Amino acid sequence: MPGLPEKKKILITVRTYPTPARTGVEVSCTGGITQDQKWIRLFPMPYRFLKPNQRFSKYQWIEAKVTKAAKDGRPESYHIDRDSIKIISDVLPTARAWQKRKAFVYQLKKHCLCCIRKERADKGSTTLGIFKPKIIERLEIEPEKEMAWTKEQLEKLRQGDLLENAPKEELEKIPYKFRYSFRCDDTECPGHTAICTDWEMNESYRKWRNDYGDDWESKFRQRYESEMINKYDTHFYVGTIHGHPHIWIIVGLFYPPKPTSSTDLTLFC
Numbered sequence: 657m658p659g660l661p662e663k664k665k666i667l668i669t670v671r672t673y674p675t676p677a678r679t680g681v682e683v684s685c686t687g688g689i690t691q692d693q694k695w696i697r698l699f700p701m702p703y704r705f706l707k708p709n710q711r712f713s714k715y716q717w718i719e720a721k722v723t724k725a726a727k728d729g730r731p732e733s734y735h736i737d738r739d740s741i742k743i744i745s746d747v748l749p750t751a752r753a754w755q756k757r758k759a760f761v762y763q764l765k766k767h768c769l770c771c772i773r774k775e776r777a778d779k780g781s782t783t784l785g786i787f788k789p790k791i792i793e794r795l796e797i798e799p800e801k802e803m804a805w806t807k808e809q810l811e812k813l814r815q816g817d818l819l820e821n822a823p824k825e826e827l828e829k830i831p832y833k834f835r836y837s838f839r840c841d842d843t844e845c846p847g848h849t850a851i852c853t854d855w856e857m858n859e860s861y862r863k864w865r866n867d868y869g870d871d872w873e874s875k876f877r878q879r880y881e882s883e884m885i886n887k888y889d890t891h892f893y894v895g896t897i898h899g900h901p902h903i904w905i906i907v908g909l910f911y912p913p914k915p916t917s918s919t920d921l922t923l924f925c
Contacts, residue, residue, distance in 0.1 A: 661721045661737065665691040665744070666698075667760060668712050670893050670908035673858040674704065674827055676809040681705065682827050684855065687732075687784055687895065687907060688718075693763055695732045695784040697895065698722065702738070704823040710741040714856075714908075715757055717745035728898055730783040754912040761786060761910065768840035769848055769894060773904065776896070783896040786910060789838035792890060795881035796835040796849070797873065803831040830858045834880070836892070836906060850894070852906040889914045 670687035677683045683700030690696050703711065712718050721740040725733040747753070765786050766772050772785040805813065813827055834857060837849045857880060865872040884890045893908035 661723050663719065663721050663740075664696065665717060665719050666696055667691075667717050668714050669761065669910075670895075671701075671703065671714060671855045672853040672907050673830060673855045674702075676805065676812040676827070677702075678812075680812075681815050682813060685853075685895070685907060687893065689760065689764060695764065695782070696722070696734055697730065697732045697784060698734060698736045699725070699728070699898075701736065704827070705821050706738060706741065707821055710738070710743065712741070712743050713747050715753065716743055716747050718742060719744050730896065730898065730901070731781060732784050733898075757910075758912055765891070768842050768845070769850075769892075769904065770840045770842045770845050772894065776901070783901065784894070784907075786891055786893050787840075788889070788891045789836075790841035790845075791839045792881075792885045793837040793839065793847075795877060795884075796833075796837060797876075798833045798835065800829070800831050800833060803829070805829050828862060830861055832861065834858075834861075838892075850892075850904060850906045852909070854906070854908045857909065884909065884911060887914070888912065 666688040667690075668686065668688045670685070672685045674682040674684040677700060680700065680702060682702060682704065684703050686698040686701040686703065688696055688698070719740075719742045721737040722734040723737075725735050765788075766775075768787050768790070769785075772782065772787060776782055809829075834852045835849050836852055837847065839845050839847050860879065861872065861876060864875045868875050888911035891910040892906045893910060894904050895907045897903045897905060
């Protein structure tokens with residue numbers, strides 16, 4: 657049975673690239689942290705169908721009515737009353753924002769993915785988390801088997817053409833899978849390879865393919881491989897897949913500048 661509606665204040669931290677929905681049109685998985693420092697997953701979220709004044713950005717605070725998901729056993733999963741969404745903060749300019757973001761987000765930071773998976777296996781609890789990989793080895797780019805939506809998927813997407821607030825542009829399928837290979841700071845870590853479904857990453861592909869044509873991959877790798885490894889203090893937001901609780905994927909990237917002093921190194925650890 658679903659729970660009763662609750663009003664929550666949520667700092668949005670994650671938004672994945674949309675996919676055609678089993679019911680409805682298209683959805684993305686949105687994640688955040690509540691005011692009382694708990695993970696929350698808002699799914700399904702038809703983000704592109706929200707009213708313009710409700711289309712929140714990452715690291716904005718929103719207020720909304722949510723109800724514990726009845727058919728999703730993951731403890732952080734809630735359904736959201738779309739009409740109740742209110743944006744209650746601006747996004748700070750990046751140069752001033754990272755310290756404030758870190759001060760809040762790092763309170764839920766875990767040591768590594770190996771630890772998160774073990775905690776999930778032992779306690780059956782958390783299905784969302786954030787950690788810093790010890791080493792990001794590479795970014796893998798693999799073509800999808802199906803480079804375009806199937807007929808069935810297109811039919812689902814086109815159900816929304818006449819709906820209020822329907823996006824003018826039909827959802828594009830990203831014809832590649834993006835995966836990170838990395839190792840945890842754990843002596844027994846076997847190494848991991850995980851798909852990344854971050855909306856920002858996928859939108860970068862679309863933009864740079866249009867801007868650079870066949871040379872899009874070099875620009876893409878510069879940003880999401882070279883810079884994420886060498887320039888930024890990159891962390892991964894991770895979550896499990898509904899119906900496959902043993903599979904963890906990267907649902908977002910958190911990439912403040914690398915610390916430049918001993919104070920920076922210890923302040924938020």
